[in-house]
Amino acid sequence: MGLNSLEKENQELKRTLRLIVSKAERNESILNSFFEVELRLLSCGRLSELLELILVDFKALFRLSSVNLILFDPEHAARSLLDEYVPPATGNTLRFVQSQRLLKSIYPNQKMIIGTPSSALKSEAFPVADSPVASCALLPLIRQNCLIGSLHLGSSDASRYTEHVRYDYIQHLASVVSVCIENCINQENLHRLSSIDMLTKVHNRRSFEEEIVRELSRASRSAHSLACLFIDLDHFKMVNDTYGHQTGDRVLRTVGLFLNKQLRKTDTIARYGGEEFAILLPNCDKERALSIAETLRKKLASLIFRDELSRPFRMTTSIGVSLCHPEKNPTTKLEDMAYQLIQAADKAVYNSKDSGRNQVAFMPFPHLEAPKIQADLY
Incomplete structure (x- = not known):
């Protein structure tokens, strides 16, 4: 093998290594940002504070075009805690449902949905979006094997969420959000009952x-x-x-x-x-x-x-x-x-x-x- 060939191969290996290091650093940065978000979620003591973090801060932190949330609230346990809370784009970013019919139609297998949404799914997940949603991550919120809601992350970048990439950290985020929603509702209602x-x-x-x-x-x-x-x-x-x-x-x-x-x-x-x-x-x-x-x-x-x-x-x-x-x-x-x-x-x-x-x-x-x-x- 000639010297030029060895140099080319060496350069190629260096380039590949730089890409791997860059990807690892980017992944580490993403994981660190998710870890910080997780700590912020867990520190929320009020449901209104938690919703503001999810619906407003998530959009900026993760550079999303739209963030929507559906909560299963048959007994108005969540709504009763939000008398003075006004969500962004009222009626679209935050919705309450009294039956699980919509949630089960979105997640028949309780699995998250990644990729380009169909027209029907997009109209359910993003009734009104500030900008077009080209790809999305639809995350079922589950507690004790029961669907308690749905978190929708929408991006105008078609390559942002694809079905060819694993998104374990997003699934973990959905689990944390589910726990935090349940904890906030329970804690606030217990405090209310005591007063x-x-x-x-x-x-x-x-x-x-x-x-x-x-x-x-x-x-x-x-x-x-x-x-x-x-x-x-x-x-x-x-x-x-x-x-x-x-x-x-x-x-x-x-x-x-x-x-x-x-x-x-x-x-x-x-x-x-x-x-x-x-x-x-x-x-x-x-x-x-x-x-x-x-x-x-x-x-x-x-x-x-x-x-x-x-x-x-x-x-x-x-x-x-x-x-x-x-x-x-x-x-x-x-x-x-x-x-x-x-x-x-x-x-x-x-x-x-x-x-x-x-x-x-x-x-x-x-x-x-x-x-x-x-x-x-x-």
């Missing part, structure tokens, strides 16, 4: 006392006032004694549902005690708070309740109102301020009852000093 009064479906006392501190912090930063209303059902014991506890429970459920429908999403409604409800009204001045309280009092008095025998009866309420300007009390701890605001509203309720019930009373803030711990000296 909700199961009878009335409004916040419980513990949740309210945590929320009032957060609202005071927000009000302090924005220099807004925070109003607190306490609503006590008049002669509620008489309802239980006369009609029975099942009727009493129905009254409480009805009042909780009524209050939820009357107030803003930014307001917080809680069952604070047996027949006492508490409401936080952010960015609400005294006149507005008193007007809302009076409106609620009148509407609650007009509600018709029924006992187990469908006999109608009405109830009245006594409402206490207090108001706080956190920025005017810069030296007071938020926890102490919350205690004082609650005590003032509670005292206002007692004043309303002492004055004959079925009315609104106001108590200025602060009413009471926060309790002080005294230590005995020996």
